[in-house]
Amino acid sequence: MRRMTARPANAHQARLLKLLRDGGPNSRAQLGDQIDLSRSKLAVEVDRLLETGLVVADGLAASRGGRRSHNVRLNPGLRFLGVDIGATSVDVAVTNAELEILGHLNQPMDVREGPVAVFEQVLSMAAKLRASGLAEGYDGAGIGVPGPVRFPEGVPVAPPIMPGWDGFPVREALSQELGCPVMVDNDVNLMAMGEQHAGVARSVGDFLCVKIGTGIGCGIVAGGDVHRGVTGSAGDIGHIQAVPDGRPCACGNRGCLEAHFSGAALARDAVEAAQQGRSEELASRLAANGTLTAVDVAAAAAAGDATALDLIREGGNRVGQVIAGLVSFFNPGLVVIGGGVTGLGHTLLAAIRTQVYRQSLPLATGNLPIVLGELGPTAGVIGAARLISDHLFSPA
Amino acid sequence: MRRMTARPANAHQARLLKLLRDGGPNSRAQLGDQIDLSRSKLAVEVDRLLETGLVVADGLAASRGGRRSHNVRLNPGLRFLGVDIGATSVDVAVTNAELEILGHLNQPMDVREGPVAVFEQVLSMAAKLRASGLAEGYDGAGIGVPGPVRFPEGVPVAPPIMPGWDGFPVREALSQELGCPVMVDNDVNLMAMGEQHAGVARSVGDFLCVKIGTGIGCGIVAGGDVHRGVTGSAGDIGHIQAVPDGRPCACGNRGCLEAHFSGAALARDAVEAAQQGRSEELASRLAANGTLTAVDVAAAAAAGDATALDLIREGGNRVGQVIAGLVSFFNPGLVVIGGGVTGLGHTLLAAIRTQVYRQSLPLATGNLPIVLGELGPTAGVIGAARLISDHLFSPA
DNA sequence: CAACTTTCTCCACTCACAGGACAAAGACCC
DNA sequence: GGGTCTTTGTCCTGTGAGTGGAGAAAGTTG
Known part of the structure; x- marks a missing residue:
């Protein structure tokens, strides 16, 4: 059509x-x-x-x-496709031109399978949404990938957690397959744009959006615009040193924030705690599923498990310490916490707030809300739709 | 006139x-x-x-x-006044409309004497420059103060090192005295604008400008514009935690960067080293002057004093570690090091570079120059002149 | 002195835009 | 139902911004 x-x-x-x-x-x-x-x-x-x-x-x-x-x-017939590729799953949604979600699919998937396999999956999800009558075709698509992107060309560069994607022409390839304009960005930036468009960051010009999932990253909005940095790697805070001589990290350094707190690190810590007999709650969950995730830790914490609560608090302290530094540096008007670990909820938030309010100067924190994202898993796809609509709604 | x-x-x-x-x-x-x-x-x-x-x-x-x-x-008769108020001295310069410095005065002075005393000094320096025939009057003035500024109003807010200035209407008062438009900004931002206009940062759109003097701060330029943050305190990196449970800081926390490395901290460390007999070079200088400053440490290092070199290296490592985090976060195209301690030169720079290149991801550091400022003490006054000229050369 | 270049000015034409007049369509009051 | 007021939308004209071409002015080069 x-x-x-x-x-x-x-x-x-x-x-x-x-x-x-x-x-x-x-x-x-x-x-x-x-x-x-x-x-x-x-x-x-x-x-x-x-x-x-x-x-x-x-x-x-x-x-x-x-x-x-x-x-x-x-035009109510306009359709945008929002794609959010995470480390372990893919979200695809159709929106109208007002960026309202008409349909949304989520599929577990490992980005490390490479662009070809992931693209196949994305295209089949897009086709499924089309087949269900939500769209006759797409007028534009936005796509987020979990790594740095050379923005003007829409090409991932040197992405640590998705090695096969380096230099893959995502924008061009997807544009060809879908037959519509495509824009590519880092998934964290899209989450920030999503919260800016329809979430807690409405009408805030300068804010940070910290996404804690498998890894950890930060969307930076300055003066209403996303700051991407000269090589598209701005906001890559996962490898800031959080603990001097701390745990070894996949990047080769020690003490990186991501090594001490992230979805992956939390799961590993939980397994360790269970095996060492520090938590019956976690041990029983480990026995039941054979593995643990952040969701298990959240559930254990909700059930009052002290070890789980400690893990969350300690992680929150680490992240909070790094965020405190970023707040001093950037002086945002809002900090949004999102990503997979938002299920950890108030315990996490409290730990982060404590660190930030304690370590940053009053002038920077005096009127600084630190809140959870409002859109959850839809932030990314809304941000993706927003990205392409900003592009298409600009003079050619 | x-x-x-x-x-x-x-x-x-x-x-x-x-x-x-x-x-x-x-x-x-x-x-x-x-x-x-x-x-x-x-x-x-x-x-x-x-x-x-x-x-x-x-x-x-x-x-x-x-x-x-x-x-x-x-018009070659146009004259701008550039004022740079530091913690311990004041710089005042006259420029023409092309921002070339026609005359420059520097005067030691303690900013804690308060705005009235400092203003008297600044006005007398401005009058002196006028009396020497360099200007018949001023068409505009830019002024930098060592603390956060509510930019639109030109008023310092909650400045830690200049308590008497809180809320003082710098812009209005100076404008009245000089009879010309005035713009006020943080001194670090002005240094960044100076280096952007006439120094190493020409034609760089995204860069950081770290000023290490009595305190420590960072000018942030994103997309060609200075980022000031929502309360004007962006770039206030002196109180980022550099050492967990480190030295107590005037702000009430422990381990702040500024407590471990800055002009003041370095001088204190040098005195301590001299008194403990760890450096004859420093001890003899202490005996001669009764006190030590960063200049003494620089001279001792130049003379090959191992302790002085160690102090510089250690400080450079601390600053470098913090800068490494900022580089990961902001992904600038250039990092400029300036301020009073630039006399420490290559030793300091080498330590900073080592930390940044080691701790930040290759994508962010791959093509990242880390250099000393080019303009020295004139960066601030040139930046101040640039600030007011940007204002006056915009539609009313 | 002729031919060619570069710079600057003048003029006519087009288009963007504002603002007022006016028509259309409804609410409200008597 | 009829007048009056309000809101919305359209038409028209005047003004000023801006382009592009013609050509004058002032050089250089051979």
Whole structure:
């Protein structure tokens, strides 16, 4: 099927598209209140957008004391694909142009199987969503990968946990397969964009979004824009030294944050505690499943297991210490904690807060909320859809 | 005397003024090559700038094979005042509109004497420069203070090392005294802007500028702009924990970077080493002066004193470790080291480089220069002049 | 002195945009 | 139901921004 290919012709149109994306159906009058344009000029640009098909008429709104307004909205047939490739699973979702999730699939998978296998999986999930009637095709796709990305080209570079992906032309390949424009970014940046668009970070211009999953990373938003750094590796905080001469890390150094606290490290610690007989709760879970994950630790903690609580607290202290440094350095207006370990909930958050509030200067922490992400596993796919929509809703 | 009060009327004029500031005298044709405007429009805007007096004719240039061009330049009578208030001294300089330093004064002074005393000093230095014929008056002034600043208002907030300054309306007061527009910023940010304008960071969009003086701070430039954080305290890295359970710090915590390495900490360590008989070189200098500073340590190191070298190396390791974390987080394209301790030179730099290259991931450090600032004590005043010129050369 | 280059100015035309007049459509009051 | 007021949307005209071409001015080169 033929998809929309139009792009806004100028900055005004781009602005209007974003207003309609973020605010839903709107009348010309309402749009006029939010944009610095005369009514006549605004009408011209809206008419041009209607001609392109990106925007469609949406009936009459209720009267506000005078003539009823003719609403317009983004074409309800537009479809974006949001893909979030994690270390151990893939999320794929379809959204409309307003970035509302229409369908969402999750599939366990190991990124180390390489781009070819993962792509096959992603494409089959995309096809499944299409087959279920949610989309006749895709107008654009955003995709997040768990490693640094050369952003302009959409190519992963030197990703530690996904070796086979180095230099693989993700953007080009996926664009070819799907037949639509594609943008690629680091998964952590997409989570930040997701929380910025629809989560706790709405209307915050400078914030950090710490994602603790298999690994650990940090999305940086400065002045409303994601900061990616010169080689796309900004936010790679997993290998900051958290413990001098601490545990050996896969990267070759010792004491890296990731070696001391992350989904993987927590699971390993839990197994060790169980085997050493420090926790009956964990031991019984280990016996039952043959292995332990962060979810088990969360459950044990919820059941009041002291060892599990200690593990979480200690990890939170480590992360909190590093975040404290980042807060001093960056002076954000908000810190969001997300990723797989959010199930650890308040215990983790409390430990992080304690460290940050204790170690950073009052001026930086005085009015600094530290909160859990609001969107959970959908943050990444919403961020991915946001990424491609930002791209498509900009002048060509 | 009446000073220039005109401001650019639009973005084009602002752009032209900045091109003339950064590129010196230029013909209309040369300007046309650097700006996206037709020759006719460009001529109109240049003529308008000539009318305002901000720009003046500057004779004929040599022929390039055809008609000679009429050069224009920024009004050579324009004068900016750059003020850099450090913890222990004040720098004041006059520049022309091209930010070339015409005169520079330095005066020892303790910032803790409070804003009134410091202002008196600054104003007398500004008057001295004026009296020497370098300026008939000032068209604008930039001023840096060693602490966080609420940037839009130009007011220091909760500055740890200058308690009397909290909430003092620096911008308003200085503007009143000098009779010209004033902008205020953190001294470290100004150093970064100075190196960006005329130093090692020319043409680098993302870099860090670490200033090690009495205290320690870091200027952050992201996407060409200074990142100040939500409360103006971004870059305040002096109280990041460098050593777990380390030395007590004035801030109440332990192990802060600043407690382990800074001009003040180094001097204290040197005195201790001298008193414990660990260094004859330092001991003799202590006996001669009654006290030691970073300069003494530098001299001792240059003379081959092993203890002095050790102190520098150890300090460099501490700073390097913290910088390594910041590099992982921010992924800059350049790290500049500046401030009072640059006299420690290569020994310090080598220690920092070792730590950063060892602890940060190759992708972030692969092509990362770590260099000393190029401008020394003039970085701050040039940055200050740049700050006010950026302000005045923007549409009102 | 002729031919070619470069620079700058002038002029006509196009387009972006604002703002007012006005029409359409409804609410509200009597 | 009819007047009056409000809100929304459209049309039209005037202004100013900006482009591009013609050509004058001022050089160089041979």
